[in-house]
Amino acid sequence: MKAHGSVHKYGDNVDTDVIIPARYLNSSDPAELAKNCMEDIDPEFVKRVKPGDIMVANKNFGCGSSREHAPIAIKASGISCVIAETFARIFYRNAINIGLPIIECKEAADEIEAGDEVEIDFDNGMIYDKTKGTEYKGQAFPPFMQEIIKAEGLVNYINQK
Amino acid sequence: MGMTMTQKILAAHSGLDAVEAGQLIEANLDMVLGNDVTTPVAIHEMEKFKNQDVFDKDKIAMVLDHFTPNKDIKSAEHCKCVREYANAHNITNFFDVGEVGIEHALLPEKGLVTAGNVVIGADSHTCTYGALGAFSTGVGSTDMAAGMATGKAWFKVPSAIQFVLTGKPAKWVSGKDIILHIIGLIGVDGALYKSMEFTGDGIQYLSMDDRFTMANMAIEAGGKNGIFPVDDTTLAYIKEHSVKEYTIYEADNDAVYDAVYTIDLSQLKPTVAFPHLPENTKPIDEVGEIKIDQVVIGSCTNGHITDLRIAAEIMRGRKVAKGIRTIIIPATQAIYLQAMEEGLLKIFIEAGAIVSTPTCGPCLGGHMGILAAGERAVATTNRNFVGRMGHVDSEVYLASPAVAAASAITGKISCPCELE
Numbered sequence: 001m002k003a004h005g006s007v008h009k010y011g012d013n014v015d016t017d018v019i020i021p022a023r024y025l026n027s028s029d030p031a032e033l034a035k036n037c038m039e040d041i042d043p044e045f046v047k048r049v050k051p052g053d054i055m056v057a058n059k060n061f062g063c064g065s066s067r068e069h070a071p072i073a074i075k076a077s078g079i080s081c082v083i084a085e086t087f088a089r090i091f092y093r094n095a096i097n098i099g100l101p102i103i104e105c106k107e108a109a110d111e112i113e114a115g116d117e118v119e120i121d122f123d124n125g126m127i128y129d130k131t132k133g134t135e136y137k138g139q140a141f142p143p144f145m146q147e148i149i150k151a152e153g154l155v156n157y158i159n160q161k
Numbered sequence: 162m163g164m165t166m167t168q169k170i171l172a173a174h175s176g177l178d179a180v181e182a183g184q185l186i187e188a189n190l191d192m193v194l195g196n197d198v199t200t201p202v203a204i205h206e207m208e209k210f211k212n213q214d215v216f217d218k219d220k221i222a223m224v225l226d227h228f229t230p231n232k233d234i235k236s237a238e239h240c241k242c243v244r245e246y247a248n249a250h251n252i253t254n255f256f257d258v259g260e261v262g263i264e265h266a267l268l269p270e271k272g273l274v275t276a277g278n279v280v281i282g283a284d285s286h287t288c289t290y291g292a293l294g295a296f297s298t299g300v301g302s303t304d305m306a307a308g309m310a311t312g313k314a315w316f317k318v319p320s321a322i323q324f325v326l327t328g329k330p331a332k333w334v335s336g337k338d339i340i341l342h343i344i345g346l347i348g349v350d351g352a353l354y355k356s357m358e359f360t361g362d363g364i365q366y367l368s369m370d371d372r373f374t375m376a377n378m379a380i381e382a383g384g385k386n387g388i389f390p391v392d393d394t395t396l397a398y399i400k401e402h403s404v405k406e407y408t409i410y411e412a413d414n415d416a417v418y419d420a421v422y423t424i425d426l427s428q429l430k431p432t433v434a435f436p437h438l439p440e441n442t443k444p445i446d447e448v449g450e451i452k453i454d455q456v457v458i459g460s461c462t463n464g465h466i467t468d469l470r471i472a473a474e475i476m477r478g479r480k481v482a483k484g485i486r487t488i489i490i491p492a493t494q495a496i497y498l499q500a501m502e503e504g505l506l507k508i509f510i511e512a513g514a515i516v517s518t519p520t521c522g523p524c525l526g527g528h529m530g531i532l533a534a535g536e537r538a539v540a541t542t543n544r545n546f547v548g549r550m551g552h553v554d555s556e557v558y559l560a561s562p563a564v565a566a567a568s569a570i571t572g573k574i575s576c577p578c579e580l581e
Contacts, residue, residue, distance in 0.1 A: 022525040068283075086350065
């Protein structure tokens with residue numbers, strides 16, 4: 001499985017309130033949530049994002065509220081993968097559980113810039129920055145989490161057991 | 162190798178003699194919680210399971226606390242969805258308007274969580290019950306659904322940071338000031354993936370409400386859970402509120418911690434977190450002149466009866482400054498009633514504050530006190546992220562009920578000591 005797209009770049013501690021503000025949590029419809037994704041940190045994001053694009057951020061991405069609406073909104077906006085130095089733990093679980101690919105990689109998070117064309121090979125965890133000509137190896141998931149990812153989410157994984 | 166308190170609870174709930182940090186386990190759950198924002202998503206996920214039955218109708222709690230009383234039509238539809246599901250599946254612990262309180266104040270008060278339990282909740286502040294000596298942690302809606310269906314959840318066993326609390330806090334220094342100080346010390350990702358285990362002789366001076374406040378905000382340091390040892394204060398609370406069987410777990414003497422911080426509570430001052438992260442803390446004497454527009458005293462963090470008593474002590478016989486909208490939200494119906502019987506509500510209303518029905522409301526910018534562009538609030542809530550209480554250009558300063566009440570009187574962020 002591969003992803004390929006243009007990068008949207010953010011800094012440290014991107015919280016789930018800015019990913020999807022609570023004023024929109026009166027809906028749980030993915031398409032509707034996607035319309036307001038990142039609104040309080042990057043009002044132009046929804047206009048700029050194209051299917052397949054990649055989000056890159058630094059430390060503690062997805063901190064704060066446990067709202068699963070946050071990874072749902074990112075996924076429904078067209079983002080194919082989020083790369084960060086670290087993820088807040090609830091966001092990490094939620095992303096895996098709903099089938100939003102995420103990768104932890106400090107070097108990639110530090111060096112990749114907004115607008116770079118990036119390709120990701122999920123089979124070997126490699127990240128290629130086509131604009132810069134650099135490559136990075138993401139942290140491997142434990143086998144148990146790989147099984148959830150392969151099943152495309154926790155519910156399918158439990159159903160298959 | 163010795164185990165931390167959290168590791169002992171997780172081992173016992175996974176049928177294992179011992180666990181170590183990093184190990185993946187599947188733990189049996191004593192309670193699975195959701196609210197009106199997260200439960201509709203979980204119900205939607207539940208519909209995808211082959212088996213539609215819940216694992217135990219007595220071990221699921223659904224609490225309609227965030228956008229209730231329904232703030233708009235969409236919120237009303239969400240609450241209706243949860244209500245219909247709860248009725249169809251005979252969910253014992255379903256709390257609707259009239260019985261509802263803010264979930265993390267309500268569950269301990271109703272005795273639904275107790276020492277030694279493993280609890281997950283589709284709300285990040287589920288870590289609150291660590292105050293009772295339980296392992297409890299926030300998850301998302303899909304984990305909630307899996308918990309409802311199977312009674313189990315997977316965890317990576319966390320390592321821990323130990324906080325040794327010594328000494329007696331000074332007057333006007335509360336659990337809120339202690340946890341804000343700690344978050345300022347280690348940062349908003351200082352405890353990422355880890356347990357925050359509190360210990361030391363200073364704990365004897367902390368009320369249960371102080372401990373709930375501190376465990377509640379473990380998530381604001383990135384923690385998986387925050388946990389306190391069980392002492393006489395805990396046991397008195399448990400006996401008053403719960404008939405559930407409880408188990409006391411203690412950390413081994415040779416338990417391994419990633420880091421140990423010793424904090425002399427007698428040296429702490431009232432502490433305020435500046436926008437837009439809970440780690441941006443300053444002691445009250447370094448705050449400077451910050452004029453405010455609104456004060457909120459409430460939330461799962463600080464809507465307890467002791468919080469209201471402290472606020473009333475400061476507001477008694479005084480008036481809030483002209484133009485300061487002061488919103489007081491008892492966390493549960495029982496706290497509301499208690500505050501009424503003690504005359505606290507009269508003090509608040511005579512001071513020019515308003516008192517609301519229990520709701521999470523303004524804490525997450527839902528309703529009941531949204532800020533306009535350029536406005537500032539002092540709040541006893543738990544997050545001061547960009548846009549958290551309203552407009553993206555508004556500001557939230559996090560503080561204790563004492564500081565919030567004093568600030569309402571003066572119209573700027575103030576130490577209650579200034580009013581003495």
